[in-house]
Amino acid sequence: MTISSETTGRRTKRRGNQHLTPAGVKVLETASRLFYDLGIRAVGVEAIAEQAGVTKKTLYDCFGSKEDLIVAYLRARDGLWRSTLVKHVNGQEGPAGERILATFSALHDWMNERNRRGCAFINASVELPDDHPGREVARDQKTWFLAYLEDLAKEGNAQAPAELAAQVLILHEGASIAGSMESVDRAVQRAEQVAAILVERSLTA
Missing domain, CATH: 1.10.357.10 (Tetracycline Repressor, domain 2)
Known part of the structure; x- marks a missing residue:
């Protein structure tokens, strides 16, 4: 029997990160590495944007806020x-x-x-x-x-x-x-x- 990773029945829904631009993907990859390695609160959007090679405006355009980026x-x-x-x-x-x-x-x-x-x-x-x-x-x-x-x-x-x-x-x-x-x-x-x-x-x- 093969059990899927998809949520069914009593399982909670899992929302994915969809329709990201290439810049958004880069931001998310960079944020994921920094959040995990250094801690969520220790990492600011300035550091994420700089290491991702984008502007803060691009980061906010893709994710809205740091809080939304944490969720992503x-x-x-x-x-x-x-x-x-x-x-x-x-x-x-x-x-x-x-x-x-x-x-x-x-x-x-x-x-x-x-x-x-x-x-x-x-x-x-x-x-x-x-x-x-x-x-x-x-x-x-x-x-x-x-x-x-x-x-x-x-x-x-x-x-x-x-x-x-x-x-x-x-x-x-x-x-x-x-x-x-x-x-x-x-x-x-x-x-x-x-x-x-x-x-x-x-x-x-």
Whole structure:
């Protein structure tokens, strides 16, 4: 069974960044790198425009405000993580339990390539005020991931798919934080080992 990254049913809607001009794409790419590497509040529109090679007017013409650019950054990262994860899991042939565990190898690759400073959505939630629309994007991302894990658990006829999904999500979050802070060696692999025990118990109970 192939599970799509698109939102359906109880899953929240994900809005993409559409119809960007080449200048807009450059601004978004630059802002995404700076926001993630340096922090959202530490980076001003002047620095983004300068490094993107555009004027501040062009930046505002494309995105309206820094706040809207933050939202665009988080939506773009959300879309990239979803497509990366789903492609990785769908490429895993085998029983559902192995597909659930494949989310950890996807996380391992993601952290090595794009996530060295930890989860961008958690980082953003710490920086942004409660009423910022970027926090909604971050919450939606976690809601989607939990639903995706639950679908994988249901595919394997888990005894309590919602509970298994919640447990696996917590392991993902902990591994991402511990791995990025280097507080635990081989954090993702160790989280996967714990998940394997939970999956085996749930799918064979």
